[in-house]
Amino acid sequence: MKYLEYKGYTGSIEYSPQDSLLYGKVLGIRGLISYEGETGKHLEADFREAVDTYLAYCKEGGKSPEKPFKGSFNVRIPATLHQRAALLAMEAKTSLNNFVAEAIRDRVDKEPA
Structure with a gap:
């Protein structure tokens, strides 16, 4: 497992040799x-507790919690690549x-799961 998952949130897993x-x-x-x-069990438990605490804090404050990976993001690419991609998309009628x-x-899809 490369990541932790809980209630729609994804968490990283890192190791600190200095702190063990x-x-x-x-x-x-x-x-x-x-x-x-x-x-690992302690890490996962603390991850879940951190997410639950965050969600409770948002609820108490009347705020909407941030949604991870909303499905939109900005990408900066060279103008020539933008042009080529746009023209290919038009040719493909998409x-x-x-x-x-x-x-x-x-x-x-080429990456192993």
């Missing part, structure tokens, strides 16, 4: 939600958004 601790943070959001543990999504999907 596992640690991580919730990915895909601007806020910092971190956790740690001496073992949107540039669909063209880029398919290219990303093709690359992601």
Whole structure:
């Protein structure tokens, strides 16, 4: 397992040899939600507790919690690549958004799960 998953949130798994601790943070959001543990079980428990605490804090404050990986992001590429991609998308009678999504999907599908 490369990541922790809980209630739609994904957490990293890192190791600190200096502290002999596992640690991580919730990915895909601007806020910092971190956790740690001496073992994998402790790390996972602290991850779940951190997410639950964050959600409770948002609820108490009447705020909407950040949603990780919302499905939209900005990409900066060279103008020539943008042009080529846009022209290929037009030739394929699809949107540039669909063209880029398919290219990303093709690359992601090549990676082992």
